[in-house]
Amino acid sequence: MFVSMTDRKKEILSLAQALFREKGYAATSVRDIAAAAQVEPASLYSHIKGKEELLDAICFEMADKFLKAIGEVNDIYFDAVQKLAMAVKNHIQLLTEHPDASVVFLRDWRYLSDDRKDEFIKLRDRYEEGFRAIVRKGVDEGAFNEVDVRFAALTILSSLNWVVEWYHEEGKLQPNEIADQLTKFVLTGLQKELPVTYGLVTN
Amino acid sequence: MFVSMTDRKKEILSLAQALFREKGYAATSVRDIAAAAQVEPASLYSHIKGKEELLDAICFEMADKFLKAIGEVNDIYFDAVQKLAMAVKNHIQLLTEHPDASVVFLRDWRYLSDDRKDEFIKLRDRYEEGFRAIVRKGVDEGAFNEVDVRFAALTILSSLNWVVEWYHEEGKLQPNEIADQLTKFVLTGLQKELPVTYGLVTN
């Protein structure tokens, strides 16, 4: 993470992530970050150009990780169900491995400058398109119901993203177990399937 | 909404909602709100005690509406599936009827003072408990799979809440149609059920 950076800059970014997550980007001051890094506010500017550079790095580093993850999934010869399971697993893996950066990535990208925000939205849309492609494949193969692809992909993603709100490493559920539960939920829903049945079954 | 308030105060609250939604609470200044209300910043203080009173009113008014909605659902003799459908319908109804306040309610409650935040979290938990009760009832009745109740309730809610991100009144989907699609998704998931079958069906 944060490749081609000095260790000190990586450290500052890591501290900034935690503060942005806790207080929100807009409510976090450069002085907060300096205090966490145990330097005077002005000293930060020998490492960074400004506050927004920190937000920018967090958002685009995470976007890159998510895009690589969905790229992997779409390069593999799986059916739609297997692809969905892998996409969910990768997504949960990233959220739990980078909990601070993930919250900032999901919530605070709005504070990017207009240009960078546009760029960010394009990357995010490309990621969502990865999920849409999986849903579309499932519908085409007859494995999934004939849902609205955009609607379904966004519903899936939003049901995954709330995990950042409660996940703590000490928790009993491992990332892969969370992913399995969510995959099952997305695929089969809450309702119990019909029990073993004799004779004509109409759905 | 905003009962027992002067019309002018209601107007200010309505303007504040839109600004908070657009820029976020922390990044919205009292001067922004004053400009929207076409008065000098100091004039706002004859209507409100401070900026936080606006956030407080928005968050607790919405909490009240959501709690009333889930209360209705739990007072009715429905089975779990019907209750879930009604809870989803009511939830989407509120989100789409109050889109600005809903975003602030879902996102900016973190900026309440510590005391009020604690109070707010209690109300929100009571609302979530309404959903947990429905899931629990479904599991007890044998209508739902034996899921983790807390996990399922939060997954359902997060899949509902993202609707505020894309809903616009001009859109082709009516609130009740959105609710129906989401209810179906939550109950049966993406995967197609087995087709009409003769003979023994094993799940």
Added chain:
DNA sequence: CCTACCGATCGGTAGG
């Protein structure tokens, strides 16, 4: 990485 400091903006008050 520091001291010293900038102009701008913040939420809010006094007094009418």
Added chain:
DNA sequence: CCTACCGATCGGTAGG
């Protein structure tokens, strides 16, 4: 609802 203004804090720069 206004004018006038407060002290605090903001992101950031100059110069070493």
